[in-house]
Amino acid sequence: MKIYVPRDAAARALGADAVAKAVVDQAARRGVAVTLVRNGSRGMVWLEPLVEVETDAGRVGFGPVEVADVAGILDAPESHPKALGLVEAIPFLARQTRLTFQRVGVVDPLSLDDYEAHHGLKGLRRALGMTGAEVVAEVKDSGLRGRGGAGFPTGIKWETVRTAPGDRKYIVCNADEGDSGTFADRMLMEGDPFTLIEGMTIAGISVGATKGFVYLRSEYPDAIEVMTEAVRVARARGVLGASVLGSGHAFDMEIRVGAGAYVCGEETSLLNSLEGKRGVVRAKPPLPALQGFMGRPTVVNNVISLATVPVILEKGAAHYRDFGLGRSRGTIPLQIAGNVKFGGLFEAAFGLSLGAIINDIAGGTATGRPVKAVQVGGPLGAYFPVAKFGTPFGYEEFDGQGGLIGHAGIVVFDDSVDMLGMARFAMEFCAIESCGKCTPCRIGAVRGVETIDRIARGDAAAIPLLTDLCETMKDGSLCALGGFTPFPVMSALTQFPDDFARAKEAAE
Amino acid sequence: MLDSQHPLQPRLDEIIGGLRGLEGPLLPILHAVQAEWGHVPQEALAVIASALNISRAEVHGVMSFYHDFREEPAGTHLLRICRAEACQAMGGAALAEAAKARLGVDWHGTTADGGVTLEPVFCLGLCACAPAAQIDGRVVGRVDADRLEALLKECCA
Ligand SMILES: Cc1cc2nc3c(=O)[nH]c(=O)nc-3n(C[C@H](O)[C@H](O)[C@H](O)COP(=O)(O)O)c2cc1C
Ligand code: FES
Numbered sequence: 001m002k003i004y005v006p007r008d009a010a011a012r013a014l015g016a017d018a019v020a021k022a023v024v025d026q027a028a029r030r031g032v033a034v035t036l037v038r039n040g041s042r043g044m045v046w047l048e049p050l051v052e053v054e055t056d057a058g059r060v061g062f063g064p065v066e067v068a069d070v071a072g073i074l075d076a077p078e079s080h081p082k083a084l085g086l087v088e089a090i091p092f093l094a095r096q097t098r099l100t101f102q103r104v105g106v107v108d109p110l111s112l113d114d115y116e117a118h119h120g121l122k123g124l125r126r127a128l129g130m131t132g133a134e135v136v137a138e139v140k141d142s143g144l145r146g147r148g149g150a151g152f153p154t155g156i157k158w159e160t161v162r163t164a165p166g167d168r169k170y171i172v173c174n175a176d177e178g179d180s181g182t183f184a185d186r187m188l189m190e191g192d193p194f195t196l197i198e199g200m201t202i203a204g205i206s207v208g209a210t211k212g213f214v215y216l217r218s219e220y221p222d223a224i225e226v227m228t229e230a231v232r233v234a235r236a237r238g239v240l241g242a243s244v245l246g247s248g249h250a251f252d253m254e255i256r257v258g259a260g261a262y263v264c265g266e267e268t269s270l271l272n273s274l275e276g277k278r279g280v281v282r283a284k285p286p287l288p289a290l291q292g293f294m295g296r297p298t299v300v301n302n303v304i305s306l307a308t309v310p311v312i313l314e315k316g317a318a319h320y321r322d323f324g325l326g327r328s329r330g331t332i333p334l335q336i337a338g339n340v341k342f343g344g345l346f347e348a349a350f351g352l353s354l355g356a357i358i359n360d361i362a363g364g365t366a367t368g369r370p371v372k373a374v375q376v377g378g379p380l381g382a383y384f385p386v387a388k389f390g391t392p393f394g395y396e397e398f399d400g401q402g403g404l405i406g407h408a409g410i411v412v413f414d415d416s417v418d419m420l421g422m423a424r425f426a427m428e429f430c431a432i433e434s435c436g437k438c439t440p441c442r443i444g445a446v447r448g449v450e451t452i453d454r455i456a457r458g459d460a461a462a463i464p465l466l467t468d469l470c471e472t473m474k475d476g477s478l479c480a481l482g483g484f485t486p487f488p489v490m491s492a493l494t495q496f497p498d499d500f501a502r503a504k505e506a507a508e
Numbered sequence: 509m510l511d512s513q514h515p516l517q518p519r520l521d522e523i524i525g526g527l528r529g530l531e532g533p534l535l536p537i538l539h540a541v542q543a544e545w546g547h548v549p550q551e552a553l554a555v556i557a558s559a560l561n562i563s564r565a566e567v568h569g570v571m572s573f574y575h576d577f578r579e580e581p582a583g584t585h586l587l588r589i590c591r592a593e594a595c596q597a598m599g600g601a602a603l604a605e606a607a608k609a610r611l612g613v614d615w616h617g618t619t620a621d622g623g624v625t626l627e628p629v630f631c632l633g634l635c636a637c638a639p640a641a642q643i644d645g646r647v648v649g650r651v652d653a654d655r656l657e658a659l660l661k662e663c664c665a
Contacts (some may be wrong), residue, residue, distance in 0.1 A: 013634050045636035180592030183633035211531075218539075218576055219632055221645055244601065254530070257539055260573035263628060276534030276560075278573040336636065343636030355559035366598070375593055381629075411594045411635065425596070430631065435573075505641030 001015060001027070001034050002054040006105070008041035008190050009222040010183070014064065016049040022070040023051070030074060040191015042105035043345030044092050051086055053077060061087040080496045092342060092361065099315075099331050101184075101347045104191035106218060109226055112237050115194045120455055121239070123313030128247045135206035139309060141317035143329025147184075148174050148265075149377070149406045149480075150301030151395045155311075157299060160289040162207040164297035169209035171200050171302045172274065172293055175216040175223070176258055176265035179378025181409030184333040185303035187345055189216070189223040192307075193230035194239075197253070199306035201244055202313060203299055204251040212253035213293070214303075215270050218260055228255050262379075266479050269302040269435055277475040280435040281479045301406070304333060325351030328394035336362045338375075338411035353388030358412055359443045369414040373422070373496065377406025379429050380484035382491035383419065402491060404484070419496035424452040426488040441482025444473040448489065455500055463500065466493065519544060520552055524559045534560060534570055537578055547578040572625045582625035584616040585663050588610075588642040591652075594635030599652070603639045604628070606653040610660065623664045 005011075020036060027034035042050060051073065054060075061084040062073050071081050084090060098104075106143035107114040115121070127135045129410040131327045139156025161169055173196065177185040189196060199477055200212045231253060240252050256274060258264050264273045268282035271293050291498060292298025306331070312320045320330045328350035336343050341363035358364065358371060365371055373383045382403035384391070389403050398405045413422075428447030434442045448469055454462035470486035478481040493500055523540045527533045537556055541548050548571055557564040571577045589604050611619050611626055618625040634640035637649030643659050651659075 009632075010634050010637055010645050010649060013632075013640065013647040014637055048637070179635065181594045181635045182631075183635060186633040200593075219629060222647075256532075257537065258576075259535060259539070259630075260576035261574050273535065274532050276532040276570065278570050280573075327607060328643045338594040338635065338638060340636075345636075379593060409594075409635070411597055413597045417597065422593070422596075425593070429592075433630075 002037065003027075003034055004037045004039045004052040004054075004059070005049060006041045007038035007222070007226075008048075008111070008187060009220070010045050010048070010187075011041050011048040012222065014045075014048045015066065018067050019049045019051065019065050019070060022067045023074075024374060026070050026074055028435070032074065037108045040104045040105065040109055041187055041345075042087065042093060043101070043187060044090065044342070045344040046342050047084070050084075050087070056284060058086045058088065060085065060303075061090065092344070092346065095361070096347050097331050097348050097349055099320065099323075100195075100304060101188065101192075101333055101345065102311065103195065104187055107192060109191055109193055110233060112194060112233055112239070115192075119314055120194055120310075121198060121245070123310035124198050124202055124239075124245065126313050127205060128245060132206040132208060135313070136162055138317045139206075142312045142320040142322065143317075143324070144305065144308055145328070145395065146302055147304035147308070147332070147407060149404070150336060151405075154274060154301060154305050157289055157301070158203065158207050160287070161209070161297045161299045164290050166297045168211075168294075168296045169207055169294055169299040170293045171203045171207070171209045171212035171253075171306075172271065172298055173200055173212065173214040173303055173306055174265060174267060174270060174300055175214050175220075175303045176270060177217060177220070177303070177407070178262040178265045179380075179407050179409050181375065181411035182335050182378060182407045183336040183337075184335050184408065186220050186223050186302055188307050189220070190226050193227050194234065195307045195310055196227070196303055197230060197234050197239065199309040200253060201240065202309050203250050203306060205244065205247075205249045206301060207297075209299065210250045210252070212251065213274060214253065214255050215257055215264070215274055217258040222435045224255060224257060228458070231255060247451060261435075262482055263435045263479075264428075266481065269479070270300065271298070278435075280437045281481075283478065291416055294493070304407075323349035325349070325392055325397070326395055330410050332393065332405070334393070335407075335409045337409060338410045339365045339367055339414050341366050350394045352391050353389060354384060354391050354393065354410075355386075357393065357410060358389070364413065365412060365414045367414050367416075369416065370419050371412055372415040373413045373419060373492075375411045375413075375422075375488060377404045377410070378409050379426060380404070380480060380487055381406050381409075382487040383422065383495060385489070385495045390456055403487065419492040419499040420452065420456055423489045423492040424449060424456070426485055426492075427452060430485040434481060438476070438478040438482060440473045440476035441472045441478070441485075442481060444469055444477075445485060446471075448485070452489075460501075463493070514551065516545075516549060517555070518549055518585040520555050524556060528559055536566070540569055542577060546581040550579070582627075583622050585624045585644050586625045586627060587624055587660075588629040588632075590630070590632050590634070590638070592631040592635075592638045594631070595639040598650075600639035603641075603651055603653065603656065607656055610656070624660070
């Protein structure tokens with residue numbers, strides 16, 4: 001009997017370890033031979049811990065499982081009140097298009113054999129039979145754009161590094177995932193680490209880099225553990241090393257742990273941190289692609305960008321590009337979080353409307369109260385009111401509404417949220433996390449908190465000051481931390497003016 | 509420099525020796541030092557600096573830039589509560605207030621008995637089971653005041 005209990009951090013945060021132990025104990029007590037697999041999460045967080053039992057018909061799910069449920073699941077699975085039927089038939093999962101996440105939750109994360117049995121390494125094997133230029137052309141043709149936030153075409157970045165002069169080049173994976181409401185990188189690294197390793201290796205051989213780093217935030221101890229072990233396995237099995245899969249191409253990588261600075265997700269700050277310096281932002285140019293880690297040509301890509309490359313090589317650029325909307329090609333792992341009934345990861349082609357995501361897929365709020373605001377794209381993303389629910393999920397479409405998709409985190413708030421408070425938080429966060437190099441960000445954010453506090457005390461004259469301050473931060477900041485903090489602040493102010501006026505009445 | 513009798517020295521040399529060959533070894537060394545002693549002892553800075561051929565001020569500058577590195581040891585238990593938006597949407601601010609009141613400390617504070625240090629964290633990637641917290645490395649989701657009380661009782665009463 002094969003039983004799956006996720007080892008994903010969200011599942012563990014909801015009690016998966018105790019459930020896994022109960023499975024082992026109860027099976028032993030019954031004399032049932034059980035193979036326990038600690039898989040990744042399927043992304044249906046409201047069902048975690050989601051226990052799966054392998055049957056002839058497929059994997060049958062139970063959730064959310066508590067320790068007390070385990071005996072019943074072993075004894076009478078069909079009639080168990082928490083039985084969910086075939087996991088892949090659960091609508092939340094069945095409605096998705098899983099390309100990047102095809103194996104997450106399915107495989108044993110640290111079994112390279114399981115990985116290969118589920119199409120793993122096909123992309124790399126194909127890439128090894130192509131020239132670097134051909135691989136880069138394929139990535140370009142797929143239309144893949146950076147999933148870390150800026151949406152820059154991945155193939156074009158690779159081409160710059162490939163053609164840059166230099167005998168040493170690097171692949172740096174940005175696994176700093178600091179945005180609130182995002183966990184796709186974490187889920188992928190915990191649930192299918194070989195995909196990231198494969199993607200980085202393809203990047204390495206195609207641009208001529210022999211060394212890679214994953215800069216992984218310290219807040220993710222589980223991901224650090226799984227990635228570290230996966231790199232060890234990949235090296236032992238010849239996927240990484242002096243001759244990748246016997247091809248004669250060398251590529252190896254290291255896992256490096258961040259130290260709790262949000263700004264280190266910004267690529268130049270990340271490179272400084274990786275070099276052992278303070279994580280301050282570097283002025284651009286020079287582009288990291290030309291002078292990155294240690295001044296060498298460097299690809300810096302988000303986890304999801306890199307982890308999407310294997311499936312593009314496996315199925316071909318056209319297969320990927322045929323999904324999507326406008327200039328947003330392929331699929332995007334939406335992360336639905338905050339006050340929602342059905343939160344988790346939903347990979348779908350670009351183009352779903354924000355309203356469909358929140359109402360149909362996420363089932364509205366967990367509290368049952370009306371939605372008031374939705375922040376898309378992390379702490380630097382705009383707040384959307386319900387009136388903008390028609391906006392289709394795509395880079396240009398969100399930009400056109402004064403927002404951004406960022407890393408595709410969607411945080412839902414019900415009508416109890418105070419938007420002045422959220423605007424203040426955005427400024428406070430910027431002040432805490434500013435790297436300090438530029439004044440508009442470092443000082444502006446502190447002034448921003450003070451100005452919002454004046455508005456809260458009923459000083460309406462401070463509203464135009466806040467607007468001016470946001471303009472200054474937008475135009476004068478060195479990076480998007482100071483430059484984009486005005487998005488949540490100004491969207492709160494313009495879309496929810498009552499929250500700023502009500503504060504005034506309260507004070508009078 | 510430490511004299512060779514200093515109690516930190518042998519282990520510190522071992523840590524630095526194992527990591528100094530890395531490209532950009534400073535963060536890995538600081539993490540390893542903190543993992544060993546629970547903070548980065550002042551005396552370690554000069555040793556690291558001389559091993560890496562940089563100034564002590566530079567090591568200190570790097571260390572102080574990052575929220576993770578501590579100059580003083582934390583309490584016996586470290587409680588981190590997420591302050592970020594998704595957790596706020598599910599009552600994270602109230603949870604934080606409850607924790608502060610229960611422990612009688614503000615952010616970054618340690619209880620009088622040295623039992624618990626309270627730190628803010630900006631997202632644990634548990635945003636779909638918010639509010640989230642972490643106690644001594646163990647993550648917990650959907651934390652409310654009762655759950656918090658149970659966790660504190662479990663680890664330190
Ligand atoms: C303040 C700030 C934080 C950022 N945080 C992240 C992050 O956590 N992860 C990430 O991939 N990109 C982050 N970015 C974007 C990176 O600078 C960069 O655009 C990205 O890593 C490039 O990879 P991509 O093209 O694959 O998206 C951040 C940018 C800024 C300004
Ligand atoms: S916002 Fe709290 S865990 Fe992500």
